[in-house]
Each structure stands twice: as C-alpha cells, then as structure tokens.
Amino acid sequence: MATKQHSPDSPVKHRHRPEGPQRHIVVFVFSIVLTLIAFAAVAAGGVNPTFAVILLLVMAVLQVILQMGFWMHLKDKGHMMPIIFMLGGFFIAGTCIIMSLYWVWWD
C-alpha cells in the first residue's frame, strides 16, 4: 500500500489485464434494461403499487452496485479504503434514517 503513492512522479501501476470494451458494453446495456424495467413497471399501469415500489428499490440497488463496481472501479484492486468508507457512510446514514422514521415520525 504505502509504496504506491498517488503522486505525479510515481503513478500507480495498474498491472491487471487490459479490459476490452465488451464488459463495459454489457454493463451499459444492463443498466439501460434495469432502467427500462423500472420505467415500464410504472408507465404500464396496473402494477400493484406496493410491488412497484419494492421492484423500483431492487432495481435501484442493482443499478447502484453496477455503477459503483464498474464505472467507479470499486471492483478493481486497491479500492479497499473507498469501499470501507462508503459502507461506513451507508451505515451512519442508515442509522439516521431508521432513527428518524422509528422514533421521530412513527412513534
């Protein structure tokens, strides 16, 4: 870790195999499909609203994972710190949301 400094003089050496564009195209198409499913579920009408909300949330979570993993490179090596800190952020934000809903809004 320590020897890899992100400074102009010593760029981080990415030693993994160069990726072709195929995977990015697949992920891009997949992102579009996820969006279309979510859009269609609402636009088509007739879908049970509770089911639609759950479906939208599931699509959203998948979308976030794809975006983070592939476009933000979190699946690549050397991203442990961003992942740890993002999970930490999710944890704290989640605590606040649960607190607000459970104690302040509903209770």
Add this chain to the structure above:
Amino acid sequence: MAEAAQSLHPSQPLKHGHSVKRHTGLMDWITTVDHKKIAILYLWAGGIFFGIGGLEAILIRIQLIKPMNTFLDAQTFNELITMHGTTMIFLGVMPVIFALMNAVIPLQIGARDVAFPFLNALGFWTFLFGGILLNLSWVMGGAPDAGWTSYTPLSSTGYSPTHGVDFYTIGLQIAGLGTLIGGINFLATIITMRAPGMSFMRMPMFAWTTFITSAIILFAFPAITVGLVLLTFDRILEANFFNVAGGGNPVLWQHIFWIFGHPEVYILILPAFGVISEVIPTFSRKRLFGYSSMVFATILIAFLGFMVWAHHMFTTGLGPVANALFSVSTMLIAVPTGIKIFNWLFTMWGGQVRFTTPNLFAAGFIPTFTMGGVTGVMLASAPADFQFHDTYFVVAHFHYVIVGGLVLGLFAGLHYWWPKMFGRMLSETLGKWTFWTFIIGFHLTFFVQHFLGLMGMQRRVFTYLPNQQFDLLNLVSTIGAMLMGVGMLIFLTNIFLTSRRPADAADDPWEDGRTLEWTIPSPPPEYNFKQTPLVRGLDAFWKEKMAGHKGMTPSEPVGSIHMPSATILPFLMSVGIFIAGLGFMFSRDEFSSSIMSFLFNNYIVTALGLLITFGSMLMRSLFDDPGWHIEPEELEGR
C-alpha cells in the same frame, strides 16, 4: 514530490526554486500552506479561544462561589455557560488537537506535507472565521444562551428571540466546515502518503488515532451540519422542523445533535489516547504494550461511538427497550477503553520510566481519565441516570473525561512535541509546576462536583439557596478553578520564557524518540525529509537505533523536491463565507438606516460574501498552480 494534491501536469514548465515569491511577516502567515506553520496558527488561535473559554469558566465559578451571589445575573450566566462549552469544545481543544496533528502526522509517517496543503489552509481559516463570528455575539446583541447543546424549543425563536443562537448556528456551521476539511485531509494523507515500508500496522499510535478520529469527523460532522441548517431555517426562514405547532418535532434536534455529539467526544479523546500512547513508550524505553490490541480498541471505540447517542436522552421518554439497548451499548465501550488503560500500565510496567513533564501529564492522565470512565459507566445505567441527569454529577463526569483526559493529553503532547515544533525545549521545572497546580486544581474543582450532583445540585443554575450543604463544596470547587488558572498562567510563562531562549533543541531532544519525527532537525526544514526514509518496522527510528544505525536508511536518492505554492485564496474564501454568514443572519432585521435595510434585506451582503468565496474558487480553478521545486544543490547547501 509527495504533494499529491498539487497535481502537476508533466508538460508544464516548472517554476524553479529561486523564482518563487517568498512572503514575509504577516503575509507569510496568511498565505502559508506549510503544515508546520498551519499547526502553529491552529495552536495560537486555539490557545486564544481556550483562554477566552477559561475566563468564562472562572466567571462562572466566581458566581457560584457562595449562595445567592449577585456577581452575574441569570442571563449573563446562561450566555457564559453556553459560550464556555461551545468555545472550549469547538474553538479551544479541537484546534489544539489539529495543531498537534498538523505538526506531527506528516513527520510521523515520513511525508513532506499533508495530501492537500491548500485545503489545510482553507480548513484553518474557515475555523478561525467561524470562531470569530461566534464570539462577535458578545458585542453584537448578546451571546447564545441556550446551552452548548442548544436544545429546541429553547433555542427556537419563541424562547431565544435575539440573534444569540443565530451566531451559534452560523458560527459553528462555518467552523465545522474547517473541521470537516481537516478530517478529510488527514484521511487522504494517512492513506496515500506513508513512507515506503510503513504499512498500516507499522504506523505510530498517534497516526492511527488521527486516522480514526478523521474518519469519525467525516461521518459525524455531516449530522451537525444538517442539524444546524435545519435550526437556521427554523429561526431565520420560519421553517417548522422543530416547531410542534407546525408539525415539527423538537426531539429530532436532540437525536441529530447527539448522533453528532457523541462521536464528537471520541473525536476529542482519541487523539489524546494517541498522544499518551506515544509519550508513555518513549519515557518507559519500551515498545507500546499490545500495539495491535490498541489499534483494534481504537477502531471499536469509533464504531461503538456511533451507536450510543441516545444515552444522552434517557429521560426524553424513548421507552424501556431503547433505554436498555443504549445502556448496554454504552457500557460495551468500557471494554476497549479498559484495554487501552491496561496496555498503558503494562507499557510502564518494567520499563525504565523517566518522569519528564510529558510523562508526568501522561501518568496523571491514566487515573484521572479512568475516574471519568467509571462515572461514565454509572451514567450509562438508565435507571440511575434518571437521578444523575442534569445534575453536577454529569458536569463532573464530562469534565473528568475532557479536562482530565483530553486536556492533560494535550499538555503531554505540547510539552513532548514543543521542541519539534519550535526548536526549543520548554522548561522542565515550570512544566512540573504546571502539572501539579493544574492537576490538583482540577481535582479540587471537579471531584467535589460529583457529590454536589448526588446531593441534588442542578446543572446550569445561576445560583443556589444557602444551607443545602452546597456552600462549602462550591467554595472548594471555585478555589480549584483558580488553581487551574494558575497552572495555565505558569504554562504561558513557560512558553514566553522559552521563546526568548535560542532555538537549540537537538533532533531527538528526549533522546529516546522512537518515531520518524525525531530523525529530522527541530524545527524541521520546510520539506521535512531530504530523502524519504525507509521504514523497517514499528517504531522505525528505535528499530534503527537498536540495530546500531545513526539514522534512517533513505528510500530515494537526493533529488529535487516539489513544493506547493503559498496562496491567499483560502483566506479570501473564508472571509467571503464570514461576510455571507453575517449577511444571512441579519437578513430579516429591520434597520434604522434605509441603506442598511436595503443591503441586508435583499441579501446583497450575503451575495457579496458568496461572490468573494466563489470568485476565489474560480481563480483557483482557472489558474493552475504548478508549485515550485527545491533543487538538490540547495538541500546540500544548507
């Protein structure tokens, strides 16, 4: 070279070392981006605010010296307790913590500066202008008076109609910006700029606690930022977040405040843990006992620190299940904290202990902090807390952990690193006088407050009736506070006398230095390390000493060193935010002069301030800062 933030485009011509404009005098301090100078700025500013907070404390104690005293009226007393708490925490001790971090962390990890030197300066100036704004309240219509926790509805316009609480919300918002910037900066610095060979588990303990503290800042400060925005909107723009009549909920403020506020107390104490973990091994000539358990205890404290906030709210009526859960999670924190206490004791055990001033403060820290921890566990018990809540028992508890813990830790750190920061050793004799007057004064002041609390004396009352058995203990407490003041004066005298002596401290003035900061001159040159050292183990310098080497093995040849340029932009940005904050606060006021009304009521002052800030940001974006270089000849010439 190690300036990650000063991104240097390879194709650009480099400014040579000689052509760079060097500022002198005041301009040098306003434009500096050097972490060592910013550390000194933080120390000065924090020290001055600490002094103001200390004077407020003395006034509070004079008022309480005898029953039915008329030295202060109730309103002034409320303003003093509010400003004492707010000033001490946000403007006193946190900047001094940042002073130590700035002075030491880059040196300890073998770096030439922090990751973002520009942001470092910006963090300092926003803190300073936030602090000035908050303290302007004294001369601009009355200080905030709703307590440092500023609970709603007391802090909403219905009960606090003056601008006092606006100074609190806007001032803390601006100062908090600086803290957040500083925290992010240290995270980036420690993750990316450690010297070759310094893995995470070879980092000095102070670097570890700084890292964890910065992570807590990153996660906790957004909560108070949001809370302050909501309160500002409630007060200035007539929103209803905490207004029951408008569908809001005042308890929401308590939740938001303590989701920030509890991690905040770990932001305060963890750096002190780090200082103690440096001082004790140095003066015991032993490596820190249980280094890895110390690291994991620190991480665990940080993690648990986010899950205990409701223990400040046991009496708000959360219900028995929530109270029980938060009791248990709070008591759990005693486990990693206990691990630390025992590790320090085991480090001293069998060591060649030298009671220099820093070690005296460290040794005083352990029992004092432990006492604060024990009352903490007592307060964690929800049924008992119904008795302790809002009494002087709580006041005694948090002063034991903050003053007996953090402030003793800061004293230890300041005496320990003073020669590294200023090139001069503080006087050991005066240092020991500081220690004994301060710690005896401290225990006189706060030990008796436990009993005052148990006997039923409430917090935040401006006076009390005679013959309730409060009289004698309050007198003792006030005498103790005076003695602490004497200790501070001795410390200031020590600084003054030391500053008049020649700067002749050795590289390793304590002779048993274990970490990298002791391998370079005191004070260090502006580039810190001529050659980045190679770290071969925990306590890198000690390891080389034990191997019989004079210094560190360099990890690079002598070469030209890339330095960041000095800039006034961080100062200007902060001035802009300061003006915008003042303008926003008074935007709904009615002024006698029509020009003033025009300027403030149409948000022209606010817009002007934001223009300065965003204009400075535009300047920063449009004009690249390639930095400058110190060439090898200059390094050898010194």
